[in-house]
Amino acid sequence: MDREFLQRKVSAWLESLDHDGDGVITQTDIDTVDDRALKAFGLVATSTQGKALKAASEKFWKDVAGAADTDRDGRINREEFSQAADSFTPAVQPWIEALVVAADSDGDGQLTGEEYKALMVALGTNVDGGSISTGLSPLSVEEAQRSALEAFADNQPYSPATWTFGKF
Numbered sequence: 001m002d003r004e005f006l007q008r009k010v011s012a013w014l015e016s017l018d019h020d021g022d023g024v025i026t027q028t029d030i031d032t033v034d035d036r037a038l039k040a041f042g043l044v045a046t047s048t049q050g051k052a053l054k055a056a057s058e059k060f061w062k063d064v065a066g067a068a069d070t071d072r073d074g075r076i077n078r079e080e081f082s083q084a085a086d087s088f089t090p091a092v093q094p095w096i097e098a099l100v101v102a103a104d105s106d107g108d109g110q111l112t113g114e115e116y117k118a119l120m121v122a123l124g125t126n127v128d129g130g131s132i133s134t135g136l137s138p139l140s141v142e143e144a145q146r147s148a149l150e151a152f153a154d155n156q157p158y159s160p161a162t163w164t165f166g167k168f
């Protein structure tokens, strides 16, 4: 991955994840995504999906902090994030997948356009940027997971072939 490309990625990720805008990623930011998501999906934290989401985000934070937070202060700054950017995509995948499963609040395996938009808002991705081309037709959970990962990893259509998410 070339350096400029990496820096753009890191900036986009930081922007998406840094919900309180203090310039660093902390567990609070991750919790905020979960809280927003559950609210948007009409789920309570004690629901099955809520618990699964929490478990996934805790693992994500542990993996990302373990790889990136080199000074162990509980905050991942831009430099730390850049150094560990390679480990971010595999770490984030299960969490995004859990978010998509939670977004399917009635568990029928499909996300309506509205559910999908709620998911994008919870993730902090730009829903007005044309990244959602699916309109309002329902998406399968698998399609939504793939799409959410792409939207999250790359707000702009930019060398999509650089990003492969393995098992899809």
Ligand SMILES: [Ca+2]
Pocket (backbone or CB within 6 Å): 017, 018, 019, 020, 021, 022, 023, 024, 025, 026, 029
């Ligand atoms: Ca923050």
Ligand SMILES: [Ca+2]
Pocket (backbone or CB within 6 Å): 068, 069, 070, 071, 072, 073, 074, 075, 076, 077, 080
């Ligand atoms: Ca740190």
Ligand SMILES: [Ca+2]
Pocket (backbone or CB within 6 Å): 103, 104, 105, 106, 107, 108, 109, 110, 111, 112
């Ligand atoms: Ca559904």
